[in-house]
Amino acid sequence: MKYEYKLYEPSWCPGCGNYMIRTALKMALEELEIEPHEVVLVSGIGQAAKMQHYIKVNGFNGLHGRAIPPAIGIRLANKNLKVIVESGDGGSYGEGGNHFIHAIRRNIDIAHFVHDNQIYGLTKGQASPTTAMGQKTTLQFDGVKVEPIKPLALALTMGAGFVARGFSGDIPHLVSLMKAAIEYKGYALVDILQPCVVWNRVNTFAWYKNRVYHLPEDYDYTNKEEAMKKALEFDDKIPIGILYKEEKESYEDRFDFIKNGPPLVDRQLNPMDAERLMEEFR
Amino acid sequence: MDYSVLIGGAAGQGMDTCAILLEKTLKRCGFSVYASSDYMSRVRGGHNFFYIRFSDRKLYSFSPRVDLIFAMNKETVDIHRSKLKENGFILTQETIEDIVTKLGNPKVINTVGLGFILKYFGLPMDIAAEVIKEEFKEGIIEINLRALEEGYKQSKNRYSLTTFKDESILINGNQAVGVGAIAAGCRFYCGYPMTPSTGVLNYLAAHSNEFGIAVDQVEDEVAALNMALGAAYAGVRAMTGSSGGGFALMVEALSLAGMIEVPVVLINVQRPGPATGFPTRTEQADLRFMIHAGHGEFPRMVIALRNVEDAFYQTVRAFNIAEKYQIPVLLMSDQHLADSVVTVKPFDFTKVKVERYISGEEEVVDEEYKRYRFTEDGISPRILPGKIPGQVVLVDSDEHDEWGHITESDEIRTKMVDKRLKKYEYLKEDIQEPWFIGKDKPENLIICWGSTYGAVREAVDRLIEEGYSIGALIFGDIWPLPTKRLLDFGKMAKRIIDVEQNATGQLESLIREVALMKPTDRILKYDGRPFSGEEVYKRIREVL
Numbered sequence: 001m002k003y004e005y006k007l008y009e010p011s012w013c014p015g016c017g018n019y020m021i022r023t024a025l026k027m028a029l030e031e032l033e034i035e036p037h038e039v040v041l042v043s044g045i046g047q048a049a050k051m052q053h054y055i056k057v058n059g060f061n062g063l064h065g066r067a068i069p070p071a072i073g074i075r076l077a078n079k080n081l082k083v084i085v086e087s088g089d090g091g092s093y094g095e096g097g098n099h100f101i102h103a104i105r106r107n108i109d110i111a112h113f114v115h116d117n118q119i120y121g122l123t124k125g126q127a128s129p130t131t132a133m134g135q136k137t138t139l140q141f142d143g144v145k146v147e148p149i150k151p152l153a154l155a156l157t158m159g160a161g162f163v164a165r166g167f168s169g170d171i172p173h174l175v176s177l178m179k180a181a182i183e184y185k186g187y188a189l190v191d192i193l194q195p196c197v198v199w200n201r202v203n204t205f206a207w208y209k210n211r212v213y214h215l216p217e218d219y220d221y222t223n224k225e226e227a228m229k230k231a232l233e234f235d236d237k238i239p240i241g242i243l244y245k246e247e248k249e250s251y252e253d254r255f256d257f258i259k260n261g262p263p264l265v266d267r268q269l270n271p272m273d274a275e276r277l278m279e280e281f282r
Numbered sequence: 283m284d285y286s287v288l289i290g291g292a293a294g295q296g297m298d299t300c301a302i303l304l305e306k307t308l309k310r311c312g313f314s315v316y317a318s319s320d321y322m323s324r325v326r327g328g329h330n331f332f333y334i335r336f337s338d339r340k341l342y343s344f345s346p347r348v349d350l351i352f353a354m355n356k357e358t359v360d361i362h363r364s365k366l367k368e369n370g371f372i373l374t375q376e377t378i379e380d381i382v383t384k385l386g387n388p389k390v391i392n393t394v395g396l397g398f399i400l401k402y403f404g405l406p407m408d409i410a411a412e413v414i415k416e417e418f419k420e421g422i423i424e425i426n427l428r429a430l431e432e433g434y435k436q437s438k439n440r441y442s443l444t445t446f447k448d449e450s451i452l453i454n455g456n457q458a459v460g461v462g463a464i465a466a467g468c469r470f471y472c473g474y475p476m477t478p479s480t481g482v483l484n485y486l487a488a489h490s491n492e493f494g495i496a497v498d499q500v501e502d503e504v505a506a507l508n509m510a511l512g513a514a515y516a517g518v519r520a521m522t523g524s525s526g527g528g529f530a531l532m533v534e535a536l537s538l539a540g541m542i543e544v545p546v547v548l549i550n551v552q553r554p555g556p557a558t559g560f561p562t563r564t565e566q567a568d569l570r571f572m573i574h575a576g577h578g579e580f581p582r583m584v585i586a587l588r589n590v591e592d593a594f595y596q597t598v599r600a601f602n603i604a605e606k607y608q609i610p611v612l613l614m615s616d617q618h619l620a621d622s623v624v625t626v627k628p629f630d631f632t633k634v635k636v637e638r639y640i641s642g643e644e645e646v647v648d649e650e651y652k653r654y655r656f657t658e659d660g661i662s663p664r665i666l667p668g669k670i671p672g673q674v675v676l677v678d679s680d681e682h683d684e685w686g687h688i689t690e691s692d693e694i695r696t697k698m699v700d701k702r703l704k705k706y707e708y709l710k711e712d713i714q715e716p717w718f719i720g721k722d723k724p725e726n727l728i729i730c731w732g733s734t735y736g737a738v739r740e741a742v743d744r745l746i747e748e749g750y751s752i753g754a755l756i757f758g759d760i761w762p763l764p765t766k767r768l769l770d771f772g773k774m775a776k777r778i779i780d781v782e783q784n785a786t787g788q789l790e791s792l793i794r795e796v797a798l799m800k801p802t803d804r805i806l807k808y809d810g811r812p813f814s815g816e817e818v819y820k821r822i823r824e825v826l
Contacts (some may be wrong), residue, residue, distance in 0.1 A: 008687070032345040035671065036674050037667065037668055037669075037670065037671055037672060037673060037674055038668055040516075040667055042512070042666075045679070050688065052676060053676075053678075053687050053688050056674060057496060057674055058513055058667035058668065058674045058675050058676065059674070059675075059676040059677065059678070059686065060542075060677055061676070061678040061679055061686075061688075062508060062511070062538060062542075063535065063679055063682065064507065066505075066508045066535070068505075068510060069500070069504075069505040069506075069508035070508050070509060070511055070512025070515065071512060072509050072512060073470060073472075073500070073508075073509040073510060073511065073512025073513035073514070073515070073516065073520065074512040074513065074515060074516040074667075076470060076496040076498070076513060077469065077470060077496070077512070077513040077514075077516035077517060077518040077520070078516045078517065078518075078666075078667075078668060078825055080668060080669060081516065081668050088752040089562070098501050098504075098505075098563060098569050099501065099505055102501040102505070104498075116443070135586065144352075169367065214721050224613070242467075254492065255490075255491075255496060256489055257490075257494045258494075258496065261494065264469045264470070264494060264496060264518050265469075265516055265517040265518050265666065267469070267494055269467040269469070269493070269636070271465045271629050271631050271634035271635075271636060272632070273493075274461065274464045274465040274493070274631060274634075275314075277461050277464065277489070278451055278628045278629065281451035281452050281453045281628075282448075282451060282452075
């Protein structure tokens, strides 16, 4: 290992799945030999979104639900930076749902790690977009009345080239998913199941632990139909692993001048070069 | 000499083409041109028209008193007949119908009309022929040249105008902002199409490959400013733009820009509100909104653009100020400035200075870089992520400590608020006083801002010729509000007349608030149509 990522003391609740996700993130970055100054962690608001305060990296801790837009801006400005979006199920699928859909359309080269605990933690226990129908919460006291979003299925129908699910309780497996997502050239979604020890008394550590299983060795992640079946499997059994992967041209590479030149941030412009624009108006 | 032509018809009839050809031809004849468009929010039908005014002296406004009307349908005649000067002429569709039929393509009505108009004013045909060759695609040049000639033959000279050497450019406000952004080294622009701001997005997209500018059509305006902030954080000059409704969606991110101290430039090309309002028309009713938008207290600068030259130079300046103070700089334009096509001297690119204020390793004095290090002027040295091994850049929307880490400390909170607001004090050093035009020590002082400059200028010139003691202050920098000139001239004036395109006198109330000075009269307009010099003149006369 060439570099060791420095950690800071978190303010998460004891037993929170975020600790294990942080451990996996640290290991993934260290094993990929990416230095802290080469990676930017972009987040919104929520417990998951505090990640860059607890591990030393470049960080853009922006607004709730708005982690993806700055991540796109960062990638277009400096293609040499590894950009990771880290936010919860609320920020990623609720408040930021529109950006999620359009990030897939762009296929911008970012890894999107969604800390999915199927509940709102920081705001104290309301339903999230992934909370099950009928589940009782602090706000939905007589049960949730809307269908949960199915993020992996949604990503597949939108044409995402990298769709995966992980579990915070299986660190080595999560590290391998994170590494593959970071190295994938394009938009990579990893929905990470994690328990919320305070607010979600249904989807507990044991609940997940008893349901998750690794996709079999011979699973073909290039088969989209099969991936769709696995994406919708969220019942007694929940598959984890890379459900779907496909090589696609990234958004950045669709701009010839970005693909074939230095990062935009490194380019100088002499204002006099723009003087020729006057000819258009003669 | 000072003439004005009105071209009108239904959307989709091709008046835009006719207007562009005539504007370019007049420009190349060496005239000063001021063309204003009046269009509806629809793609086909309705009634749209252009005022194209031209003169041998510099023009600052359009004229609703016209010498010739080119009416592509009967409705145009009915609506605009009253605007015709006494000896004016109406060119109707019927007059040239036979020629168009003979040429066998209804679209050439535009070029037949162009030929007719040129001959009417006694202007040469060859300049227009050159313009046609440049503007049209290969296959249709020939038929349009014939149409031009036929129209020319059909017409009679009413005037015999002399042409001059052409040294100008013909440009509108949105294009001037686009050119300014490119000259300033803008590398990122994003936006969601919204009239009348779309022209800036279009212009930069068209030059994206040539100048290496990433242009993104975003899913919504919420994404727009957040995305621009990401690009700016990574170290490129970034900009976004919209009209009032789109800007409303950017407001949370504007507050974020203030908090994380990432420099960004934003333009609001105003149209009348509230809500959807008048999508294709003009107003100056977002002044208070632009100054106050965003929760919490943070520094920003607001600059109103007064004409196309100002649009170019102030856009460049906006990028420099944004980076110097690490604040959002908001530019304000409006539909009238955005869409009016005018002749001006080519912009002077030697005046463009790109000042980035980005720090290198030598300025990282702490073992671990502090993005929000406390300094005397509140501005912390800015390094870029990925550029200095071992150092990371952390920006945070939460209240944060000097490193950018989330904090709950009351002491740090107070110091951070002070740090951010301190930048206001230093920013005041860069504030430009309003332009002044008119008589020394005027008894009557006009105050106005932004694109009303042209109409006010024309009115003031005329009133001075008539012997009035009058002058005008035209605000460009509007927040923080410069007050020196205002107080100096205000003390001398007997009458202070506020001229604005809104219903509540937003600049006037700002002046009362900041300069403790009360204008005596207000001339307000909020019908969605721009002030002409003529209208401002008449309304000032009513007050004096």
